[in-house]
Amino acid sequence: MLELTLKYQLCFPMYALSRQVTALYRPLLEPLGLTYPQYLILMLMWEHKKLTVKEIGKELWLDSGTLTPLLKRMEEKGLVERIRDKSDERVVNIHLTESGMLFRNECLDIPSKIQCQLNLNPDQAVALRSQLYELLEVLDKQGT
Known part of the structure; x- marks a missing residue:
């Protein structure tokens, strides 16, 4: 029953990624x-x-x-x-x-430092951001 395995869930990699990306900002923002x-x-x-x-x-x-x-x-x-x-x-x-x-x-240099750490080329970054905003739009329309 894959539906109840962690690796099958869409929510978990988004949650883990959010935490990891936010952690990348910490050493740049704390100073x-x-x-x-x-x-x-x-x-x-x-x-x-x-x-x-x-x-x-x-x-x-x-x-x-x-x-x-x-x-x-x-x-x-x-x-x-x-x-x-x-x-x-x-x-x-x-x-x-x-x-x-x-x-x-x-x-000013924070966004470029983060993009370098994520190792995404500009096209990948644009595509990923677009997909994430599409998901947010779906949730917004659902009123969540």
């Missing part, structure tokens, strides 16, 4: 005082400059209970500002600070 989720938030902020907590959560598939402490620590480091919306206090806007924008320079 910068960042965790991997904080790095993801910064990448979104470099792209958009201002987002709500809800928008960040949607992009990163994280709930506000997970994001709030991450954003609070990032604010303490001076990377972002959390500002309640004046028209709706339930909405928290996240703004990238000037320091947060300049921090981008410290992270």
